[in-house]
Amino acid sequence: MRSPDGRSGTRRRLIAAASELFAERGFHATTARDIARRAGVNLAAGHYHYGSKKDLYLEVLQAQFAQIWTTLARRGGSRPAAEIDRLGRRELAALLHTRLQVMLDMLIGPRPVLHGALMQREMTDPSQALPMIVSEFIDPMMRETERIVARLAPRLRPRDIERCALSIIGQAVFYRFAMPGFLHRKGWKRYPHGFTREMAAHIAAFSLGGMAVVSATRKGKVYAGG
Amino acid sequence: MRSPDGRSGTRRRLIAAASELFAERGFHATTARDIARRAGVNLAAGHYHYGSKKDLYLEVLQAQFAQIWTTLARRGGSRPAAEIDRLGRRELAALLHTRLQVMLDMLIGPRPVLHGALMQREMTDPSQALPMIVSEFIDPMMRETERIVARLAPRLRPRDIERCALSIIGQAVFYRFAMPGFLHRKGWKRYPHGFTREMAAHIAAFSLGGMAVVSATRKGKVYAGG
DNA sequence: GCTTCACTCAAACGCTTGTTTTAAACGTTT
DNA sequence: AAACGTTTAAAACAAGCGTTTGAGTGAAGC
Numbered sequence: 001m002r003s004p005d006g007r008s009g010t011r012r013r014l015i016a017a018a019s020e021l022f023a024e025r026g027f028h029a030t031t032a033r034d035i036a037r038r039a040g041v042n043l044a045a046g047h048y049h050y051g052s053k054k055d056l057y058l059e060v061l062q063a064q065f066a067q068i069w070t071t072l073a074r075r076g077g078s079r080p081a082a083e084i085d086r087l088g089r090r091e092l093a094a095l096l097h098t099r100l101q102v103m104l105d106m107l108i109g110p111r112p113v114l115h116g117a118l119m120q121r122e123m124t125d126p127s128q129a130l131p132m133i134v135s136e137f138i139d140p141m142m143r144e145t146e147r148i149v150a151r152l153a154p155r156l157r158p159r160d161i162e163r164c165a166l167s168i169i170g171q172a173v174f175y176r177f178a179m180p181g182f183l184h185r186k187g188w189k190r191y192p193h194g195f196t197r198e199m200a201a202h203i204a205a206f207s208l209g210g211m212a213v214v215s216a217t218r219k220g221k222v223y224a225g226g
Numbered sequence: 227m228r229s230p231d232g233r234s235g236t237r238r239r240l241i242a243a244a245s246e247l248f249a250e251r252g253f254h255a256t257t258a259r260d261i262a263r264r265a266g267v268n269l270a271a272g273h274y275h276y277g278s279k280k281d282l283y284l285e286v287l288q289a290q291f292a293q294i295w296t297t298l299a300r301r302g303g304s305r306p307a308a309e310i311d312r313l314g315r316r317e318l319a320a321l322l323h324t325r326l327q328v329m330l331d332m333l334i335g336p337r338p339v340l341h342g343a344l345m346q347r348e349m350t351d352p353s354q355a356l357p358m359i360v361s362e363f364i365d366p367m368m369r370e371t372e373r374i375v376a377r378l379a380p381r382l383r384p385r386d387i388e389r390c391a392l393s394i395i396g397q398a399v400f401y402r403f404a405m406p407g408f409l410h411r412k413g414w415k416r417y418p419h420g421f422t423r424e425m426a427a428h429i430a431a432f433s434l435g436g437m438a439v440v441s442a443t444r445k446g447k448v449y450a451g452g
Numbered sequence: 453g454c455t456t457c458a459c460t461c462a463a464a465c466g467c468t469t470g471t472t473t474t475a476a477a478c479g480t481t482t
Numbered sequence: 483a484a485a486c487g488t489t490t491a492a493a494a495c496a497a498g499c500g501t502t503t504g505a506g507t508g509a510a511g512c
Contacts, residue, residue, distance in 0.1 A: 010489070026351065028254035032470060042490050047471065049488095119407075124350045125252060126406040138407045163428045170400030171393045177403040178396075180352040181345075181364045202389045202440065209439025210432035217431055236459080258500060268461050273501060275459095 011049050013039040018046075019060045023117035026125070027057055061118060061129040065136050068106075068115050077102030084147050092152050093208060099148070100172055101200035107176040108191050116176045123177075145169060152208070153215040164211050171203045237275050239265040244272075245286045249343035253283055253351070280353075287344060287355040291362050294332075294341050303328030310373050318378050319434060325374070326398055327426035333402040334417050342402045349403075371395060378434070379441040390437050397429045 017039035021030040032053055036043040050056040072078040077099045087095060107116040115137075122133055145165040150156065156164065175182065175191075183189065243265035247256040258279055262269045276282040298304040303325045313321060333342040341363075348359055371391040376382065382390065401408065401417075409415065 026254070028252070029351070031468080033468090042492095044472080044491085045489065053470065120350055120403075123404055123406050124346055125255070126410075130406060130410055134407055134410050138411055142411070160428070163425070164432065166400065167397045167429065167432050170404075171396045173404065174392065174396030174399060177346070178349055178399065180349050180356060181360055184352075184356055184360045185364055185368070199389070202386070203393065205440050205443055206390065206393050206433075206436035209435040209437070211435070213435025213438070214428065214432055234459090257498080259498090268459095269500095270462090270502080271460070279500065 010039070010041050010045050013041060014046055014049060014056070015060060015063060018056050019064060019114050019118075022057055022060055022121070023114040026121050027053075027127070028125075057127070058129055061122070061127075062132065064114055064118055065133060068113075068137060069140070071106065071113065072102060075102045075105070078144060081144070081147055084144070084151060087151065089152070092148060093204065096148055096152070096168070096207070097200055097204040099145075100168075100203050101196060103172050104175065104196035104200055107173065108179060109196050110190075110193075120177055141169065142166075149211060153211040155215050156211070160214050164207070164214060167210060168203065168207045171207070172199075175199060234267075236265070236267050236271050239267060240272055240275060240282070241286060241289060244282050245290060245340050245344075248283055248286055248347070249340040252347050253279075253353070283353070284355055287348070287353075288358065290340055290344055291359060294339075294363060295366070297332065297339065298328060301328045301331070304370060307370070307373055310370070310377060313377065315378070318374060319430065322374055322378070322394070322433070323426055323430040325371075326394070326429050327422060329398050330401065330422035330426055333399065334405060335422050336416075336419075346403055367395065368392075375437060379437040381441050382437070386440050390433070390440060393436060394429065394433045397433070398425075401425060 014035065018030075018035045021034055021038060024030075025034075032046055033043055035056070036046060039045075046053070046056060050059060069078060079095060084092070084095070106113045119133065119137070122130055142162075142165055145168060146161050149164045149168070150161050153161075153164070179191075183191070240261065244256075244261045247260055247264060250256075251260075258272055259269055261272060261282070265271075272279070272282060276285055295304060305321060310318070310321070332339045345359065345363070348356055368388075368391055371394060372387050375390045375394070376387050379387075379390065409417070
């Protein structure tokens with residue numbers, strides 16, 4: 001290859017078109033001819049460069065998830081572990097809030113990135129790429145959230161740290177996974193302006209309360225918090 | 227038709243096989259031949275009885291969601307609105323707990339019903355059936371949860387009642403939507419025995435704390451609850 | 453006993469799919 | 483100028499798809 005992507009950017013155009021289509025319609029409902037048409041290249045180009053539709057799909061996931069932490073960190077939604085351990089209570093709460101805001105922006109914001117749709121599809125129909133997605137995204141996301149939770153509620157048992165982290169992430173991710181039902185119920189075409197900001201604030205507040213109660217609850221006192 | 231379902235139960239067998247396959251693999255990845263094979267009927271039987279694969283799919287969704295509230299109520303996860311309004315605080319908390327337990331059992335329990343998988347697929351690739359699913363399931367589920375929340379935290383503004391209900395449902399549904407990633411991360415093949423019980427208890431406790439804090443939080447005091 | 457009817461069956465239809473093939477061009481490097 | 487990697491074009495491939503066909507089945511109705 002003379003340049004990183006041929007001369008006319010065929011490889012790049014193929015990846016871009018395939019990313020969009022796989023995110024929009026999923027693997028099965030996307031055809032090689034759809035991809036070639038949207039990329040503006042010949043049908044045979046896909047197989048020339050990527051061998052097969054499946055390999056192209058795996059390339060797409062690889063490329064998308066390779067850049068996600070850069071995006072997250074650039075917007076302040078991710079911080080090194082050592083930094084988190086140095087934060088005070090108010091800063092931790094602020095980090096949680098920012099993190100939720102960034103996550104929601106990426107998932108359902110006015111310009112959502114493709115990770116959300118692709119991940120949702122992988123959770124519905126897992127492929128060979130699932131291990132990569134777990135190790136490259138889900139696992140780091142969980143670990144970092146657990147670290148924030150552990151700092152905010154130091155008395156929690158490890159299993160409760162994990163459960164609280166799952167509760168936090170679950171609340172946020174829900175707005176992507178349930179989006180069609182949610183929007184239809186509200187009669188909306190898309191989430192309104194400022195929606196992610198308000199939901200991030202709600203989830204942060206709700207979760208701080210949840211952590212406080214779980215942290216104060218002893219075994220058998222499940223219904224505490226009255 | 228001689229009997230409610232022919233003589234050999236072809237219609238019933240088709241619906242059963244199609245329900246399983248659509249839940250397992252989705253609409254696109256399920257073929258008419260797969261369905262006929264699993265149902266043990268001739269390939270043409272599907273089109274004879276249901277007209278088209280799409281009509282069969284809609285029939286499947288209709289049948290599955292027609293019975294979901296019966297199942298939910300039978301297990302104590304749903305109560306008439308008038309009853310809810312009569313419950314005391316401890317009873318409401320117990321209802322919330324039971325409701326979460328039943329929901330989780332249906333979503334990820336040892337014998338999960340098909341609604342979970344089918345709904346997840348509709349949220350990923352909505353079809354004509356989406357309005358039915360919203361009006362028959364999502365909307366009643368939201369209204370009843372909001373009623374419980376409203377009784378548990380009477381000072382909440384309506385918008386916060388809705389958000390708290392979404393937080394509660396989101397935490398539970400997350401374990402279905404993110405199941406493949408979650409299981410792979412833990413190295414599990416399925417959720418372990420007692421998992422739904424523990425998670426229902428956690429989500430109930432976490433949510434009671436969340437509601438308490440959101441209820442006590444005034445505008446601008448987002449980070450309260452320390 | 454004959455027709456009627458709902459139903460079943462194997463076979464085939466026309467179409468789309470992912471993939472491959474063949475040929476010819478293009479621009480860059482050697 | 484020759485060689486090379488890249489791209490296009492058009493066509494074809496086998497396989498699989500949803501759907502249709504038409505003959506055949508056996509019980510029900512008259």
